[in-house]
Each structure stands twice: as C-alpha cells, then as structure tokens.
Amino acid sequence: MFRGLTSIVYKETIHTIRDPRTLFLMLLIPSIQLTLFGYAIDLDIKHIPTAVYNLDGRQPSRDLLDAFQNSGYFDLTHPVFSDASLFQTIVRGDAKVGIKIPPDYTDNLLIGRKTAVQVLIDGSDSSVAMQALNVANAIALRRSLEIVSTAVGVPTLPIEARPRVLFNPDMKTANFMVPGLVGLVMQLVTMILTAFAIVREKENGTLEQLMVTPVSRFGLMVGKLVPFFVIGTIEMCFVLSIMYFLFQVPINGSLGLLAAFSVPFLFTSLGLGLLISTIASTQIQAIQLSFLIVLPSVLLSGFVFPQETMPLPIYIISQGIPLTYYIRILRGIIIRGAGFYDLWMWAATLVGIGVFLLSVSALRFRKTVS
Amino acid sequence: MPSVIVAEGLTRRFGRFTAVDNVDLEIEQGDIFGFLGPNGSGKTTLIRMLCGLLRPSAGHATVMGRDTYHESELVKRSIGYMSQKFSLYTDLTVTENLLFYARVYGVPRSERTKRLDEVISIVGIGNYRKRLAGELSGGWKQRLALACALVHHPRMMFLDEPTAGIDPVARRDLWNLLFDLAGQGSTFFVTTHYMDEAERCSHVGYIYFSKLIICGTPNELKQLPEVSPGGTIRLEVRCPRLANAMRHLNTFPYVRDATIFADSLHVLADRGGEQRIADDMKQGGFESPEVHPIPPTLEDVFVTLTRSREAARNGA
Numbered sequence: 001m002f003r004g005l006t007s008i009v010y011k012e013t014i015h016t017i018r019d020p021r022t023l024f025l026m027l028l029i030p031s032i033q034l035t036l037f038g039y040a041i042d043l044d045i046k047h048i049p050t051a052v053y054n055l056d057g058r059q060p061s062r063d064l065l066d067a068f069q070n071s072g073y074f075d076l077t078h079p080v081f082s083d084a085s086l087f088q089t090i091v092r093g094d095a096k097v098g099i100k101i102p103p104d105y106t107d108n109l110l111i112g113r114k115t116a117v118q119v120l121i122d123g124s125d126s127s128v129a130m131q132a133l134n135v136a137n138a139i140a141l142r143r144s145l146e147i148v149s150t151a152v153g154v155p156t157l158p159i160e161a162r163p164r165v166l167f168n169p170d171m172k173t174a175n176f177m178v179p180g181l182v183g184l185v186m187q188l189v190t191m192i193l194t195a196f197a198i199v200r201e202k203e204n205g206t207l208e209q210l211m212v213t214p215v216s217r218f219g220l221m222v223g224k225l226v227p228f229f230v231i232g233t234i235e236m237c238f239v240l241s242i243m244y245f246l247f248q249v250p251i252n253g254s255l256g257l258l259a260a261f262s263v264p265f266l267f268t269s270l271g272l273g274l275l276i277s278t279i280a281s282t283q284i285q286a287i288q289l290s291f292l293i294v295l296p297s298v299l300l301s302g303f304v305f306p307q308e309t310m311p312l313p314i315y316i317i318s319q320g321i322p323l324t325y326y327i328r329i330l331r332g333i334i335i336r337g338a339g340f341y342d343l344w345m346w347a348a349t350l351v352g353i354g355v356f357l358l359s360v361s362a363l364r365f366r367k368t369v370s
Numbered sequence: 371m372p373s374v375i376v377a378e379g380l381t382r383r384f385g386r387f388t389a390v391d392n393v394d395l396e397i398e399q400g401d402i403f404g405f406l407g408p409n410g411s412g413k414t415t416l417i418r419m420l421c422g423l424l425r426p427s428a429g430h431a432t433v434m435g436r437d438t439y440h441e442s443e444l445v446k447r448s449i450g451y452m453s454q455k456f457s458l459y460t461d462l463t464v465t466e467n468l469l470f471y472a473r474v475y476g477v478p479r480s481e482r483t484k485r486l487d488e489v490i491s492i493v494g495i496g497n498y499r500k501r502l503a504g505e506l507s508g509g510w511k512q513r514l515a516l517a518c519a520l521v522h523h524p525r526m527m528f529l530d531e532p533t534a535g536i537d538p539v540a541r542r543d544l545w546n547l548l549f550d551l552a553g554q555g556s557t558f559f560v561t562t563h564y565m566d567e568a569e570r571c572s573h574v575g576y577i578y579f580s581k582l583i584i585c586g587t588p589n590e591l592k593q594l595p596e597v598s599p600g601g602t603i604r605l606e607v608r609c610p611r612l613a614n615a616m617r618h619l620n621t622f623p624y625v626r627d628a629t630i631f632a633d634s635l636h637v638l639a640d641r642g643g644e645q646r647i648a649d650d651m652k653q654g655g656f657e658s659p660e661v662h663p664i665p666p667t668l669e670d671v672f673v674t675l676t677r678s679r680e681a682a683r684n685g686a
Contacts, residue, residue, distance in 0.1 A: 003476075004473075004474050006473070007470060007473035007474045008474075010469075010470065010473065011459065011462070011466075011470045014461075014462055014466055015459070015461055015462075018461045018462070019461065204457060204460075205453055205454075205455050205456075205457035206457045206458065206459060208423075208453055208457060209451065209453055209457040209458070210474070211423055212421045212422075212423060212446055212449070212451040213446060213471070213474045213475060214443055214446045214447050214474070214475060214476065215474050
C-alpha cells in the first residue's frame with residue numbers, strides 16, 4: 001500500500017535541503033506573521049477620541065466629563081461649539097464619540113429633575129461602538145447612583161457583584177488571541193506548502209512520470225507529507241516560543257499534551273493541502289483555493305467571533321473547519337490548563353477529519369491522473 | 371520473435387469523444403515501433419493505456435503477457451517511460467535522479483551502484499554525475515531522461531517524442547543508442563513527428579482521428595496500393611523557382627499533387643504524365659526541368675493517406 005514511500009521521502013528531503021531560501025522562509029514567515037498580528041490585534045479598546053460640546057460649563061458638568069476622561073476609555077480631544085461641528089467631527093473620523101451636555105444640566109440636577117446627556121457614537125466600528133456604549137452607560141449610572149445615595153443618605157450601595165475573570169484575570173487580548181493565531185499561521189503555511197509541492201510536480205510533468213512507476217498512491221502522498229510534517233513540527237516550536245517569550249502568554253496546561261494534540265491538527269492541515277493539490281493544476285489555482293479555506297478559517301473557527309452566536313447553518317459549517325477544534329485545544333491547554341480528558345474529543349475529531357481528507361484526496365488523485 | 375505488445379480492439383472514450391478507436395496492434399521483441407499521427411489524434415491516450423495509466427473503455431492490451439489495466443502494477447515494473455517534456459527533478463543531480471528512480475523501481479540496494487554505472491555508461495553521461503539536472507543542455511537532459519527510464523532494466527520502453535527540441539547531433543546519438551539497445555533485445559515504442567526518424571523505425575503505425583490507419587514496415591507502407599493509386603506515378607522534378615513551379619504544376623490537369631521537397635518538387639501525376647511534364651514546364655517558362663520517377667517517401671505515404679481519409683470523412 002505504501003510502496004515507494006521511502007524513495008519519495010528521500011527525494012523530498014533533497015528538494016528541501018537544496019532550497020535553503022524556501023526552507024528559511026517557511027520557518028520565518030509564521031514567526032513574522034505571529035509577531036505582527038499578535039501586536040496588531042488588540043480588542044482592549046481604550047483612549048477613544050471624543051468630541052465634547054459642553055453648553056453648561058459649570059462644575060457638575062465638568063465633573064461628569066472628568067469621569068469620562070478618568071475612565072481611561074475616552075480621550076476628550078475635540079472641544080466643539082455647535083451641534084453641526086459635533087456631528088462633523090464624527091463624520092470626518094476625528095472623533096468616534098461625541099458628548100453633548102445641555103445648558104440646563106446643572107440646574108436640573110440641583111432641583112432633582114431628570115436631565116439628558118447626549119452621547120453620539122460612531123457605529124461604523126462595531127467593537128468600538130459597543131465598548132463606548134457600555135462604558136458611557138456605566139458612567140452615567142454610577143454618577144446617578146452617587147447623587148441618589150447622597151440624597152437618600154445611604155453611604156454605600158447595598159449590592160455589589162464581584163466578578164472574577166478566571167485564567168486571564170487582566171483580560172489581556174494577547175492571551176486570548178495569540179493561541180488562536182498560532183493555529184491559524186500553522187495551518188496557512190503547512191497547507192500551502194503541501195499543495196505547492198504536489199502542484200509543482202504536476203506543472204513540471206514529473207507527476208505523470210511518477211505515475212508510470214510502481215509507486216503507490218499512498219506511498220506518494222504520505223511520502224510527500226512526511227518532510228512537511230517535520231518542518232511543521234519545527235515551526236510549531238518557533239511560534240510557541242514567540243507566544244511564550246515575546247507575548248508572555250503563560251502555558252497553563254501540559255506542554256506534552258499540547259504537542260501530542262498538535263499532531264492531528266498538522267495532519268489535517270497537510271490533508272487540506274493535499275486535497276487542494278488534487279483539484280488545482282497550477283500554483284495560482286492552488287493559492288486561490290487556499291484562500292477559499294483560509295477565510296472561513298479566520299472568520300468561522302471561533303478565532304475572532306464566538307461560534308455560539310452564529311446562525312445555525314453557519315454554525316454547522318464552522319464545525320467542519322479543522323481550526324475550530326484546534327483553537328479549542330490551544331485555548332483549553334494554554335489558557336485554561338485543560339487536561340487530556342477535557343479535550344480528547346476535539347483531537348479525535350481532528351483525526352477523523354484528517355483521515356477523511358486523506359481518503360478523499362487518494363480517490364481524487366487517481367481521477368486526476370486519468 | 372515473441373510479441374511484446376498485443377492490443378485487441380483497444381478503445382478509449384472521454385464522454386462522447388472517442389480518443390482511441392478500436393486499435394489492433396502487435397509489436398515484437400526488438401522492434402522499434404514508430405508511432406505517428408497529427409497532434410490530438412490519440413497518440414498519448416494510446417500510450418497511456420499501454421502503460422496502465424488509463425482504463426480502456428473497450429478491448430484490452432497486454433504488455434509482455436500482462437494485462438495493462440488489471441495487472442498494471444506488474445506492467446509498470448517492467449516498462450520504461452519517457453514523456454514528451456523533460457520531467458525529471460531539476461534541483462536533483464544526475465546521480466540523485468537516477469538513484470531516485472532506481473529506488474522507486476525497487477532495484478535492490480546491492481545492485482543500485484552497478485545499475486547506475488551501467489546506465490551512465492550506456493548514455494555516456496559520466497562527466498556530469500554531480501551536475502544538477504536543470505543545468506544540463508537539452509541533449510543531455512534527454513539522455514538523462516532515457517537513463518532514468520532504463521535504470522530498472524525494462525524490456526519495453528515507451529518514448530513520447532524523445533527528440534522534440536534537441537539538436538541534430540544529439541538526435542542522431544539518441545537514435546544510435548536506441549538501435550544498440552534494440553539489438554540487445556529491448557523493444558521501443560516511439561512517437562515522433564519527424565519523417566526521417568520514422569524511416570529509421572523497423573515498424574511504423576499511423577493514427578488519424580483516433581483510428582490506427584496502417585501499420586507495417588516502412589517498405590510495406592510505401593508499396594501500399596492506396597499510396598500510389600492505379601494509373602499514377604510519383605515524379606521528382608528539378609527546376610529553378612520552385613515555389614512558382616509548384617503553383618504552375620498544380621494547374622496541370624494530370625497533376626494530382628505537387629509539393630516542394632528540399633531542392634526539388636515531388637509530384638503525383640497520372641501515368642503518362644512523365645512525358646508531358648517537361649514540355650509543359652518549358653512552355654510555362656521554366657527552363658530545362660529534370661524529371662525522374664521516384665518511390666514514395668513515408669511523408670508521401672502519410673500525406674496521401676491523410677488526404678484520402680479527409681476526403682472520405684468530408685464525403686460522409
């Protein structure tokens with residue numbers, strides 16, 4: 001069944017060694033990507049540029065604005081003096097939030113009447129908008145409670161929730177995002193490399209030459225995967241080191257388990273590359289097909305958006321993406337310190353997907369040659 | 371000599387298109403079988419079926435007594451295949467390429483060095499052992515490809531346009547090599563577009579629109595009645611201004627076909643035309659034309675056959 005396996009491995013190894021530049025890039029690119037994206041992706045939205053139109057100007061209104069400033073979420077950068085310029089500042093994109101305090105703000109507070117502070121939020125960036133909305137509400141609520149409690153004469157609030165964020169107490173985005181990124185860059189590189197290695201043989205006509213030799217399909221396919229598996233493993237060590245040392249993401253679980261559960265993921269990534277190579281006949285096509293897989297992997301795997309809120313059909317698709325399971329494994333082991341029994345089913349799912357991909361590729365492989 | 375390849379009713383259809391139609395073929399050991407035909411006529415499809423890459427839609431073929439499809443693994447071990455374009459690994463050295471194919475074909479470790487030395491000396495590539503295959507010139511690449519196809523000692527070799535794009539010296543060397551190997555009992559199936567190469571083959575087959583039209587030794591083919599229809603004669607005409615002369619000749623009622631061949635014209639004329647042609651040429655202003663009867667070349671054979679088939683197809 002695996003006839004010719006060792007000869008293919010022999011040949012692929014020479015290919016890899018002969019081309020140190022590609023080898024270097026293969027190892028370097030994921031590291032660079034991880035570093036760049038790791039720094040770029042930050043969901044802790046602070047210092048939102050804010051325009052202020054204060055029609056009141058007395059002490060209580062300035063106290064309120066101080067509360068916004070001191071929260072750390074708003075930078076009161078743009079004082080404006082008309083409704084039109086408040087709006088324009090946001091349209092131009094100079095400010096993402098506009099606060100308008102009415103002229104009778106202090107008066108209403110003093111006589112105990114309700115007063116409305118308008119907060120305009122730029123909805124074009126939904127995560128910023130969400131953050132601004134929540135914080136603005138919280139600030140208003142807090143100020144109101146302070147005023148009410150002073151009036152009633154109750155010095156402390158009766159109920160206080162004491163949330164404790166487990167595993168990632170500082171809510172560092174890096175701890176959440178970087179493990180996912182590890183999976184993403186690993187998948188990208190191993191998949192494309194594998195696809196290229198076989199499509200190149202198609203382009204050069206060497207594949208046809210191989211097909212008239214007694215090499216078996218599985219011997220050929222597995223022989224092609226072995227060197228990339230080795231490279232993928234080395235690469236994995238690189239990116240995990242960057243995660244640990246550069247981004248200071250602690251690995252709370254077992255490193256051995258992480259290594260063991262990474263094997264089936266590498267296997268599926270290589271399998272995806274193999275599948276692409278049976279469909280594409282040129283390297284350009286291979287790249288296009290890779291993007292077809294990469295985009296859903298980024299958007300649907302739970303890497304950025306939580307899968308729980310996806311509509312059912314999308315959710316079902318997301319469950320077919322290998323990265324989905326690997327991100328669960330990565331976050332489980334790295335952040336939550338999960339063990340074998342918490343995560344084995346995801347590893348098993350990956351093995352299943354890998355076997356499926358390899359079988360489909362093997363079937364298709366025969367067809368393409370015919 | 372025993373038959374190495376036997377094909378009976380071999381047919382391959384792709385959807386509605388029939389690429390190879392009902393081909394019967396027999397090739398004996400030691401033959402150099404030249405396989406000719408226009409592009410797209412089914413040559414490569416037939417080779418692929420004989421190599422066990424493609425399942426026949428009907429009929430069957432055996433190579434050295436093994437069914438090419440059902441026993442394709444056994445067939446693959448005993449044949450060599452050299453494809454149309456250079457398909458070796460350019461980033462591997464000559465020795466590495468050879469070693470790779472030796473391993474793929476399961477040449478035992480103990481015999482590999484010996485086999486490598488053997489094929490290296492057969493094709494004479496000894497000075498380039500450590501050279502990367504991609505850095506070889508066209509002729510040497512071709513020799514290396516042949517060496518790789520020979521490394522497991524196949525008794526049957528398929529060469530798909532082995533001399534396309536290489537210089538005349540390398541071409542002659544390659545053919546001399548084929549004669550040597552055929553003399554030692556190897557059998558060759560060679561596709562080519564070059565008529566001079568076809569003339570060198572021991573047997574020639576011509577495929578046209580998926581059908582193997584004729585098959586035989588070059589001499590047999592030249593004597594086919596179809597090629598020189600009754601009442602016609604082939605003439606060689608030497609005169610100045612060949613292109614004008616050709617146009618002029620084609621206007622004569624008794625000239626069926628005239629083409630330029632190097633420094634002369636080949637004419638297919640009605641019998642009796644040989645007496646009139648020289649005079650008619652002189653009248654047309656062509657001085658002192660020389661006219662000799664000649665036997666048909668293989669090119670004449672194939673052109674005549676193609677034309678008559680075309681006429682039959684268009685008529686039908």
